[in-house]
Amino acid sequence: MSAGHLQRIGDLLGRGLGALTGTALFAMMLLTFVDVIGRKFFVAVPGALELSEMLMVVLLFSGMPLVAWHAEHVCFELVDAMYKGRAALWSVRFMDGACALTFGALAWAVWGFAGRTMAEGEVSSRLHWPIGVFIYLMAALLACACAMHVFRTCGAVPAGSASPEVTP
Amino acid sequence: MTACLLGFLAIFALMALRIPIAISMGLVGYVGLGLLKNFDMSLASVLEVVRSAGFSYTLSVVPLFILMGNFTARAGMARELFGLACAFLGHRRGGLAMATVGACAGFGAVCGSSVATAATMAKVAYPAMKELGYSDELATGSISAGGTLGILIPPSTVMVIYGLMTETSIGKLFAAGMLPGILMTVLMCGAVAWTAWRDPKAGAASERQTWLQRLAALRAVWGVVVLFGLVMGGIYGGLFTATEGAGFGAFGAFAFAVGRRQLSTRELGAILVESSRTTAMLFAILIGALMFGNYVNFTGMPDQLKTFVSQFGVHPIGVIVAICVIYVLLGTAMEELSMILLTVPVFFPLVMQLGFDPHWFGVLIVCVVMIGLISPPVGMNLFVLTTLLPGVKLSSVFRGVSPFIWAQILGLALLIAFPGISLIALRFVK
Numbered sequence: 001m002s003a004g005h006l007q008r009i010g011d012l013l014g015r016g017l018g019a020l021t022g023t024a025l026f027a028m029m030l031l032t033f034v035d036v037i038g039r040k041f042f043v044a045v046p047g048a049l050e051l052s053e054m055l056m057v058v059l060l061f062s063g064m065p066l067v068a069w070h071a072e073h074v075c076f077e078l079v080d081a082m083y084k085g086r087a088a089l090w091s092v093r094f095m096d097g098a099c100a101l102t103f104g105a106l107a108w109a110v111w112g113f114a115g116r117t118m119a120e121g122e123v124s125s126r127l128h129w130p131i132g133v134f135i136y137l138m139a140a141l142l143a144c145a146c147a148m149h150v151f152r153t154c155g156a157v158p159a160g161s162a163s164p165e166v167t168p
Numbered sequence: 169m170t171a172c173l174l175g176f177l178a179i180f181a182l183m184a185l186r187i188p189i190a191i192s193m194g195l196v197g198y199v200g201l202g203l204l205k206n207f208d209m210s211l212a213s214v215l216e217v218v219r220s221a222g223f224s225y226t227l228s229v230v231p232l233f234i235l236m237g238n239f240t241a242r243a244g245m246a247r248e249l250f251g252l253a254c255a256f257l258g259h260r261r262g263g264l265a266m267a268t269v270g271a272c273a274g275f276g277a278v279c280g281s282s283v284a285t286a287a288t289m290a291k292v293a294y295p296a297m298k299e300l301g302y303s304d305e306l307a308t309g310s311i312s313a314g315g316t317l318g319i320l321i322p323p324s325t326v327m328v329i330y331g332l333m334t335e336t337s338i339g340k341l342f343a344a345g346m347l348p349g350i351l352m353t354v355l356m357c358g359a360v361a362w363t364a365w366r367d368p369k370a371g372a373a374s375e376r377q378t379w380l381q382r383l384a385a386l387r388a389v390w391g392v393v394v395l396f397g398l399v400m401g402g403i404y405g406g407l408f409t410a411t412e413g414a415g416f417g418a419f420g421a422f423a424f425a426v427g428r429r430q431l432s433t434r435e436l437g438a439i440l441v442e443s444s445r446t447t448a449m450l451f452a453i454l455i456g457a458l459m460f461g462n463y464v465n466f467t468g469m470p471d472q473l474k475t476f477v478s479q480f481g482v483h484p485i486g487v488i489v490a491i492c493v494i495y496v497l498l499g500t501a502m503e504e505l506s507m508i509l510l511t512v513p514v515f516f517p518l519v520m521q522l523g524f525d526p527h528w529f530g531v532l533i534v535c536v537v538m539i540g541l542i543s544p545p546v547g548m549n550l551f552v553l554t555t556l557l558p559g560v561k562l563s564s565v566f567r568g569v570s571p572f573i574w575a576q577i578l579g580l581a582l583l584i585a586f587p588g589i590s591l592i593a594l595r596f597v598k
Contacts (some may be wrong), residue, residue, distance in 0.1 A: 019437075021444035026440055028415070029422070033419035035415075036408050040407070053224065057222045059231060060451050062448075066444070067449045073190060073449065075189065076184065078501050083186070098185075109211060138222055
């Protein structure tokens with residue numbers, strides 16, 4: 001698969017995840033506001049705290065692949081000047097490869113953890129939602145972050161952004 | 169102590185290979201704990217950290233304050249704050265630069281981010297200063313340094329993260345930051361005055377405004393006053409927690425932006441995604457730091473450090489000064505939040521064992537972060553300005569910011585010498 005194909009897949013995945021994470025954040029803001037007003041003047045939103053926790057999972061873990069795709073992880077910028085020409089390109093590829101491995105391994109471990117949580121039948125205390133489902137979601141989204149790093153390792157970058165090849 | 173130092177060395181080695189700081193800390197934490205104990209326990213610790221960071225209601229304060237800051241930046245409140253500050257200070261030499269610092273302080277009261285404050289004020293204040301013939305050095309220096317007030321004057325994202333990491337009350341931390349924020353504002357205005365005194369051409373005075381004009385400017389900032397009053401008043405009045413205050417503030421800022429017709433659906437989407445991405449990036453570092461923190465605690469480094477310090481009979485304030493010097497030096501080379509998250513697990517227990525107040529130490533931490541944000545060569549605010557103002561040379565920004573760095577170092581010294589400046593406000597918090 002060419003870098004162009006991977007770029008399109010990455011951008012498409014990024015748009016979907018952007019919609020997911022943005023909606024989760026907006027919902028969390030509305031929920032907090034409505035819950036505070038409701039608790040003071042009317043009635044509290046049932047299970048608002050648990051809903052916020054679930055929304056945090058969606059918000060955070062769907063944001064991770066976006067950070068990966070747009071190369072927004074914080075790095076030690078002073079060392080950038082040490083890498084020039086092809087060394088710069090290969091160091092970026094190496095970094096993306098290492099991140100892909102880390103996120104992949106973490107996704108795998110979290111997937112197993114989700115299975116164990118499901119087997120134990122753990123549910124949230126108020127809404128009785130299965131916690132394992134959300135941990136599965138965490139694992140899937142971490143796998144997406146791994147995929148984004150793999151795409152970047154193969155030379156794909158988000159549309160409109162500079163390719164690492166142009167790094168001086 | 170050797171195991172912990174090796175851990176730090178490993179992190180720096182990975183960072184030199186351009187591995188992100190979050191991944192470096194997480195990997196070293198996992199491998200370190202695995203080697204010291206066993207890998208099953210280490211993996212369990214990693215999974216617990218990932219799960220608790222994900223399912224954390226308390227941590228939802230972070231994205232909500234980030235969102236509030238981004239909505240506030242969009243709502244156009246910065247322009248009115250700058251107008252007010254200009255009305256009162258513009259007639260002085262360097263007055264617009266002082267007004268910029270003052271407006272940054274006001275904007276910091278509704279936005280907890282240094283970068284957002286600097287970026288917003290760059291768009292508002294820089295054209296006005298250039299119109300009056302201000303030098304690039306003074307204009308960019310005042311904006312980039314003034315922007316750092318965003319994280320000292322509550323609400324503050326850095327204080328929230330420090331509070332969450334050290335289990336210190338976020339409400340009290342916010343209160344502790346108020347007077348230091350005013351002190352830093354005054355000192356930075358002093359830096360402007362000093363620059364304008366040395367080079368009168370750098371910052372000309374504009375026309376003095378009448379009291380009627382000043383009153384009109386004062387009326388225009390009602391939005392900021394209402395938002396700040398709602399969030400901080402709500403938190404200190406016991407109406408809601410910091411997390412609820414953040415949600416309330418984000419909704420308030422959203423309502424202002426919509427009410428002023430400053431927010432299209434497309435921009436709303438962009439702000440939400442940008443806020444989520446910033447949150448995810450911060451949480452990646454937080455998760456990595458928590459994994460590394462577990463390793464640091466297991467090595468017993470904090471206790472050994474205390475024994476090490478007591479062997480030399482160093483005065484406790486000497487330890488604080490040494491920590492601040494380390495932070496200021498590290499801040500010139502490292503991204504500030506990562507630096508804090510990396511080192512707080514080591515320094516915080518030591519500082520507590522020495523009997524210092526966690527809120528006071530939190531304020532000091534924020535101050536060193538402020539200095540780091542404008543210290544060359546990797547001060548984040550400096551790069552924000554050169555990105556937003558492509559006609560300005562980085563060297564001009566570097567030169568312009570130096571009086572402000574000294575002002576902030578003086579402020580830090582005063583805060584160390586007189587802890588009461590930070591702590592007096594705590595008496596009024598329940």
